[in-house]
Amino acid sequence: MAQIILKNIKKTYDPDVLKKPVLNQLSLSIEAGEFVGIVGPSGSGKTTLLYVMSGLEKVDSGEVLLFNKPLSTYLESDRAMLRRDLIGFVFQFFNLIPNLSIYDNLKLANVIIKNKGLTIEEALNLVGLKDVMHKYPSELSGGMQQRASIGRAILGEKKIIFADEPTGNLDYQTSLDIMGLFKELNQKLGITIVMVTHNEALLSYTNRVIRLLDGKIEKDEKR
Numbered sequence: 001m002a003q004i005i006l007k008n009i010k011k012t013y014d015p016d017v018l019k020k021p022v023l024n025q026l027s028l029s030i031e032a033g034e035f036v037g038i039v040g041p042s043g044s045g046k047t048t049l050l051y052v053m054s055g056l057e058k059v060d061s062g063e064v065l066l067f068n069k070p071l072s073t074y075l076e077s078d079r080a081m082l083r084r085d086l087i088g089f090v091f092q093f094f095n096l097i098p099n100l101s102i103y104d105n106l107k108l109a110n111v112i113i114k115n116k117g118l119t120i121e122e123a124l125n126l127v128g129l130k131d132v133m134h135k136y137p138s139e140l141s142g143g144m145q146q147r148a149s150i151g152r153a154i155l156g157e158k159k160i161i162f163a164d165e166p167t168g169n170l171d172y173q174t175s176l177d178i179m180g181l182f183k184e185l186n187q188k189l190g191i192t193i194v195m196v197t198h199n200e201a202l203l204s205y206t207n208r209v210i211r212l213l214d215g216k217i218e219k220d221e222k223r
């Protein structure tokens with residue numbers, strides 16, 4: 001079943017009509033359980049595509065359907081619920097709160113999530129941080145901090161993780177380690193992962209690669 005559908009999406013940031021749209025009549029569909037890598041040159045629209053898919057950015061025309069429902073028909077409160085309950089985000093910078101322990105960082109995110117699905121302990125176990133959960137972010141390596149932010153992203157009953165350059169701030173070996181974790185979560189929990197990356201070497205972990213060029217899909221390959 002398609003979880004994410006984009007139909008003829010056009011997106012511009014600049015009102016100047018002579019400027020090329022950032023996303024130009026782009027259509028695609030992502031099924032539940034896929035692990036998708038989005039690549040392309042700088043400025044090709046990767047981050048914008050991620051934000052459009054997740055409902056963080058509005059489109060000029062075309063339609064985005066999430067979980068079979070057009071985003072345009074969601075009330076603002078439904079959108080907020082969607083972001084809180086069904087979608088998780090992981091960014092290049094881990095965005096952990098420095099003066100809270102890892103456990104408390106997850107707890108803060110968890111208070112707004114319904115009491116269903118993965119608990120804080122289960123999430124910490126899955127990302128391998130159970131032993132260090134009372135440490136502060138600054139006491140952990142970058143890779144561990146990213147593990148914490150992934151733990152935060154999977155709390156509850158998340159169906160999709162959107163990751164924007166999740167390894168952009170990590171060395172190569174740690175990047176592979178984080179990719180291994182994504183793959184494991186994708187396979188164990190069936191969570192769909194949509195990840196923007198610059199690093200071609202990471203694509204072997206995904207099962208589909210979408211290449212963007214000038215706001216259009218240049219290539220879309222499933223493995």
Ligand SMILES: Nc1ncnc2c1ncn2[C@@H]1O[C@H](COP(=O)(O)OP(=O)(O)OP(=O)(O)O)[C@@H](O)[C@H]1O
Binds near residue numbers: 040041042043045
């Ligand atoms: N909030 C914004 N306001 C105006 N222009 C924007 C905004 N966000 C992105 N853009 C422009 O849209 C284009 C595509 O940006 P986007 O960040 O989606 O590309 P990208 O492929 O993710 O690039 P990078 O690999 O450099 O992160 C760029 O020309 C960028 O300058």
